[in-house]
Amino acid sequence: EPEVTQTPSHQVTQMGQEVILRCVPISNHLYFYWYRQILGQKVEFLVSFYNNEISEKSEIFDDQFSVERPDGSNFTLKIRSTKLEDSAMYFCASTGSLYEQYFGPGTRLTVT
């Protein structure tokens, strides 16, 4: 069964450093999303992406964040200058049908 994959599974970085989180959505899906989940808290929407551009973004998704689909398979989330409060699980998801979303296993980002 096709699945969303994410790399790395765990990323440790120092405050102020740039990180790129990578996702490979399911191949025939057209809508892509990033979410984050701070430990012990609820999942929060960051951004949705369709047709090579951002379609929706939350207040969390400020100028420090960017997304890109550099080729036909990868979907990346970049954090330019990480802060301690960026430590969280980051989930990528993709959608084929109207509402069904498939989530990846997540990348745990630890900012020290």
Next chain:
Amino acid sequence: KNQVEQSPQSLIILEGKNCTLQCNYTVSPFSNLRWYKQDTGRGPVSLTIMTFSENTKSNGRYTATLDADTKQSSLHITASQLSDSASYICVVSSGGSYIPTFGRGTSLIVHP
């Protein structure tokens, strides 16, 4: 402000027993409501998706109900298994804007 409230926050039941989880929302206008199962350290997995016109949907031992008038949903788990131990998350999306509103989840523990 769109909100999704879930209850109880946590629940412990014995294997084989049934349980019901609740979700109340204030999201408007309503588009769809989804229930997810999230194992610890993993991405959410979709259980059911309901739109305005649907009031019951089943997926194996999981049955979700939706009352769009009272803005309430429930997830009923029949004959619980140890593998049902997870967080169950209610997510509501509004029409016109994709951005979903997540509940905090109900943590279910099934004991043998």
